[in-house]
Amino acid sequence: MQYRQHNPLPIPAIGEFQHVQGTLDAVFDWHYELKRSKLLELYEKGKANTWNASDLAWDTEVDIEKMVSQRQALGGGGMLNQLLAPPRPLDDREALTLNLHMNAFMLSQFLHGEQGALLATAKIVETVPWAEAKFYAANQVADEARHVEVYHRYLTEKLGISYPIHPSLGELLGDIMTDARWDVTYLGMQIMVEGLALAAFGLQKMMMAEESLIVDITTRIMADESRHVAFGVISLEEIYQDMTAGELREREDFVMEATHLMRERLLMQPVFERLGWPVDVWVPWAQNTPFMKGFRQMLFSKIVPNLKRLGLLTPRVREMYAGLDLLRFEHMKDSVEDPEMAAPQELVQLLMQFLAQGAQAPQPGVAAK
Ligand SMILES: [Fe+2]
């Protein structure tokens, strides 16, 4: 896996290496009962579906600038202004720059999230008490190393723009890594972070449909991630049904905090800072413009049904999610009923519905959810 890094990742303020103090109990399972058939099936699937990042078409020419310009030449520029409703009309050059940076920002956060998944799942190998889950988690660790490899290669060899980890994502990954309770690692990583990633990858694939390399990368990673999320749901539903109200309440708190941190990252403040656009104008825009609101909501389309299956869509979580208009996803299929991601078409339809509603509503002011 040799590739030339034209574009090294920027180092975050915290420095080149970040140490997180872990306090975990590693558990041996001497029973080797191997009776959890759903986990063993997943493990077999994981082994059978492993792919090699070196086999991808890395010689593909990637020119997002050209792709976006071609869209603009076909009249996409005006449509973009209509769709995004920016604080001021963007000319083609500005719209192109915004597009390139948002794409690079999202891909960079995918990369950092993948490294988080690599570390968090290694922790699950140690802490989960059941041998079957250790087997599958070990398989996932190998998947995550490959995901880090492909996103890093794509960003540094192909793209030319990248971003350090967003502080909110860094905080969430830190929370996941430092919590001593093994189920909270799962809840944070497999249910929240990977659940969001699964929906985000679906959107990424749709928005970059003409770029064959990223479409191939995303398709492969999504197939892996859908197993990872199912791994979380299958493992947790076994223990959450027996938890006391007090224990469940702590998990609710975690879900609400994670939701808050994930939404903050999606406001993309670092993009506006990098472009030198006033954040006091653009962040409120990202909070309120119907397209961005719809985009953020859709990213929860897999999380909501999974939380419901786990019994975590409790009155407190429901209240928060109702305020964010996320309960619309509660009747969608969870990751055990349907391990695949929600079809992008389904998401597009939801977005279109949302935009239609947004068009009738008066343009909101600065006040944000
Ligand atoms: Fe991954």
Ligand SMILES: [Fe+2]
């Ligand atoms: Fe994953």
